[in-house]
Amino acid sequence: MVNTISKEVLASYAQEVFTGRIIVVQSEAEATKACSYLEKYNIIGFDTETRPAFRKGVSHQIALMQLSTDDTCFLFRLNIIGLPDCLANILVSPAIKKIGLSLRDDFSAIHKRKSLVPSNFVELQSFVKDYGIEDNGLQRIYGILFEKRISKGQRLSNWEADILSDAQKMYAAIDAWACLKIYKELEYREKIK
DSSP, X not given: OOSOOOHHHHHHSOBOOOOSEEEXXXXXXXXXXXXXXXXXXXXXXXXXXXXXXXXTTOOOOEEEEXXXXXXXXXXXXXXXXXOOHHHHHHHHOTTSEEEESSXXXXXXXXXXXXXXXXXXXXXXXXXXXXXTOOOOSHHHHHHHHHSOBOOOTTTTSOTTOSSXXXXXXXXXXXXXXXXXXXXXXXXXXXXXX
């Protein structure tokens, strides 16, 4: 397995698509339903999105939290529903392993919404180093393992928009799902060694 990848090689790969269900959660009732579904899993992918601030000194709270299984990604619109208790319970649950990337920033941003101590998270940037992967960005790690490209085109879009575009939903779902997929792939490769 290669341990690093160039921009040029990455650009030559076909773009990844999430073919599972993407469910946008924008009410307490929907959040309760989504969380009871997610609580059945012992491992899920995790990511967040925040509306970008293009002026110095301006910042925004997390607008979106994505939690994904292998075939279903829930997009929690925190800018609309806040951080409901059922979602906080998943974040602090030692029974559910959450896989994410650059978690320190996410934890800091979560803390601005609700005072909680996240539990049982795996930081992919550290995790992949044990497998000799030198790159630590999601796009590059994914390219190394799957020879597919994750589009970053929506990263700086408005995550507080009234309605998320299909492109935003796909981008957000892929980020959380890709974290889970990377973790499972490396665990699998370790088992078959």
